[in-house]
Amino acid sequence: MSNLVADGPLRVLVARAVFPDVIEPLRAVAEVETTPDDAIATPEALRQRLADKHGAFITGSERIDAALLDACPQLLVVSTMTVGVDHIDLAACAERGVTVTHAPDVLTETTADFGFALLLAAARQVGEAERYLRAGQWKKWSVDLFAGADVHGATLGIVGMGRIGQAIARRAAHGFNMRVLYHNRKRLAAHLEDDLRASYRELPELLCESRHVLLALPYSPAAYHLIGATELAQMQPGATLVNIARGGVVDETALAHALHSGHLGAAGLDVFEGEPAVNPALLAAPRLVLTPHIASSSIPTRRAMAQLAVDNLVAVLQGQPPITPVA
Template identity: 40%
Template sequence: MSEHRILVTEPIPETVIDFLSTLGRVDVGVKGEFNNEDHLADVLPKYDALLCMLSTPVTEKVLTNASKLKIVANFAVGYNNIDVAAADHLKIKVANTPDVLTEACGDFALALLMATTRRFNEAEKYLREGHFKSWEPMGFLGMELREKTLGIVGMGRIGQAFAHRARAFGMKIAYHNRNRISPEIEHELGADFFDDLKELVSKSDVLSLNCPLTDETHHLIDEETLDLMQEHAILINISRGPVVDEAALAKALHSKKIAGAGLDVYEFEPKVHPDLLTAPNCTLLPHIASATHETREAIGMLAATAIKQVLQGVADKNITNLVTSKS
């Protein structure tokens, strides 16, 4: 039997590469090397398995050319970079990596919330530029969290992890979700359900986006929705960039329609809207919500496990985190 060949599009933890190496030959790309559809389509026909990033364009063209390919494992929970319907048609398995990001992302969401409400980036810039001469009674005033309402859009695993942490800081929890969570979890979180998104937006002191990117959630937060937010309110987004209309958000920030925003994802990532870059009341981070040693290794091992199962012929029902166009 010929040796399996596995393509990993970017450097990942060595422990994961070592694991994959027990299955066959592993080739690892450099950052951004396989973000081009044509290049990926040219290279992929040699491989039995692909471990890729959200930035990897696994299109119908790419998949159709990959005659040996058996599985695409995404180094992420989301998989909107993969044409899953085309993969289904070509009998190529697709897997993602849920669950293992939850705690790191919950921590990060709270950190981003605090950095934005307390204006850390503005204050640090002020100090680094040499402007700090003395304590100022009205300098960089922010918002306390206690008794404020955190409105969560998307109460899945990460949304719930964030809610647990925010509640420990005395915040009131409200949420909007496609399906209402169980009464037991609502009670545990002290969470109030809002069927009407607009009502949730208008009543939230902090609005956090934790929903997947779908046709329905694309530009869920647009100019009309932003107009419903309170002037002191903060927007947090660690979900997917296109959930927010960045041009509308930049306009709201510069006009002080809302007090601030904390973003870890972007509509045209890695590009960031230029007007967001000049908004002082905006905390901008480079998609690092899951960036802990523990979590990135766990993500990689989850993807690698799915690859191992497929290459070894494990039945579909037993493959880790298999997704289909019907998922």
């Protein structure tokens, strides 16, 4: 933690509109500046707002890099209400003595619920079927109308077996009687594999054996386009791909091609490489369910995420250890 002494009252920026009652405890330890969602649309706007602040409450939409830190020399702590921290230059923060905290655990189950919902919606062509009905195209019943793939009893390959991946594995194995394979940077302990009814595979093996593949890994430079044209070709014909990790993990142009060619049966994406902008190739792709990064978006979970971010800020600004520092 930085030894920098504040020149007067502590000051905190809350970079997004968030639950006012959750933010209120911050006011007991610092002057708090809140902002509407559209107030910080550029990196320069964020730098200007943070220039005289000691603490920052951010989401995944605000990027903290070396240039910003140099322009904000009084910054002591950055608290993000996300679990992922790929929007924060951790090395630059460490060099400048800025504490970084995040919000693990509190969003695990809600995100796993959504990941499974996206898998079901993609595999069973829910999105296309709804659009077809709303457009007035449903004129008769037929045997093969939006006939998708079964999820129950199928093989699910999970790439990334952290908290969220494990929660999805439990739903798959114990709720849908699925065969679960997983790939992870580090293999799980044998007792945990037994509990999850999950078997380890190298990535090419997982892609070849799985009817459905779900991405739940943290983002890093090594994960950039981990799933590209080569990997998509390794997947079974008619397979389903779901991404709730980060957009950059998937080569979106290659994914669109695999859907257009018919090699992939379906896909579901909650994250995008250039979000909130979406690759036009995806918008034109068939059998693809798209959602705007809402996997953790239930009211109880979003409140819990914000609360943990506030609790971390209060602790650090009062000279106490952070509750959930980034390891």
